Amino acid sequence: MSRLEARELIIDVPGRRDGRALDLSLEPGQVWGVLGPNGAGKTTLLHTLAGLRAPRRGVVCLDGESLAALPRRRIARALGLIFQERQDGFPATVRETALIGRHPWLSPWQMEGGEDLQLAEAALKRLDVAHLAERLVNTLSGGERQRLAIATVLTQAPDIWLADEPTNHLDLHHQTATMALLTEQARTGRAVMLCLHDLNLAARWCDQVLLLYPDGEMCWGPRDAMLVPSALERLYGQRLVTAEVDGAPVFVPVR
């Protein structure tokens, strides 16, 4: 299983001082939750870890090699990314969209084969969108598109999942199903990092948490050490009440 590491990493958010450098390794089996207010740099952090943006300082390494030195194809075989925004200028069907997840695995002259198609179909079924396979993507609802994006990464089958608000637009049932899918990925030895806005999802499903403050400060560690009401109140500038439900803490903002 591949391993992603940030060494002395400072993400490049224009006009912000450096803050604390990030030194962490995404170990197989871990589920990381990244929490922070709007504009704190969660997406920037995720894109930097995926090698889509250059860091201000430091390096991101995949299996010990700097991302900047690796071919994109090699990275795409190990690392999958669920984007917050999607662009579909041209019409494509749901099945075609899931199938592009196979791109890093196929040589230029190779066409998608039966096995690729099976992987895509299985992923669509897993995300509950198999019945939409022939539909054009631009006719789907927001939640269906989100599930399709997750199905595309499932088809890609990377060792490391980086997901930017994967539960966006999802109803309660599909939020739970998605978090269950991601933690299942971790149980089978993959590493998962999620940007989340929902503290309670993080409390329930993540085992590691990274708090990202708007001034560039950050702290990270095991969930229980991080999800402390005083730290979260400072993070969001919002008073919280805490209760315990179903064995996990639940944070509710005070009116």
Next chain:
Amino acid sequence: MHVARYSMAAVGRRGLVFPLGVLALAALAALVLSVAIGSVTVTPAELWRVTLGGGDALSRTLVLELRVPRALSAFATGGLLALAGALMQVLLRNPLADPYVLGLSGGAAVGALAAMLAGLGSLVISGSAFVGALASTLLVFGLAQGTGSWTPARLLLTGVVVASGWGAVVTLMLAVSPAERLPGMLYWLMGDLSYARTPGLPLVLLLGVCLLVFPLGRSLNVLARGALQAVALGVAVRPLEWMIYITASLLTAAAVSTAGSIGFVGLVVPHMLRLVLGNDQRLILPACALAGGTLLMLADTLARTLIAPEQLPVGVITALLGVPTFLYLLYRSR
């Protein structure tokens, strides 16, 4: 509206053969038609004899030296334009882009008209149009690059503004040119195949680029979904975008220097094909080459027969066919 679309991903490589086979047959039929029809009709029997190396001298000259080169030039030009249009649409992630959207035809027009004003021969006119087209490409790219990196939106805006600049220069040149040169200039601006007699180079270019872009087809499919998504799926986006830009410009420059600026083929053909065949570039790009070529051969046949013995500029025919088709497609789409 739910359109049953042809999904190539689901049918594999065999899925290429049927649609491309149909289009190739259509191209062949259009070639036969455009060689047979004209001021003197060549009967199918006579055409067959000429093909086998027989027939009378007049038919041989008519078919082999006049009509076949012109029809093949039309095919090559139409194919180049449609292919360039499809590539530009992927590059700019904008289904409304066409080969001229980045000001390329304007640059070519200024080059060609300058050569015509100077009274130079047709070979120089072609060369000058080619140079003008490439100069415009470099200008637009350099300006869009600016101090940072370019985005599709910025490239598009730069291209549109540069194109209107060229438009003004063309109008100025028309205004100052002597009256006897005007018809030739206007015909060039509308696209005209009557001097196109050497289809060899454009045909080779068309075939070569089709073979070159086929293995890149899947990367282009991914790129059509946005640059970041493409990078995340392992596509080296910047080199690929450079390659598309240079290739599409070269194709358009070759087309424009063969036959002037013929409109609508590059915009409408990829659109129509996408409606029927879906948006897999491995199928759409060769299909564009075939369908664009067929369309222009037919349009050129109309152009030289409608008001025979006078000839119409072929660009008028493609625009007259293209505008209503395109408006219809827009009207139908949501």
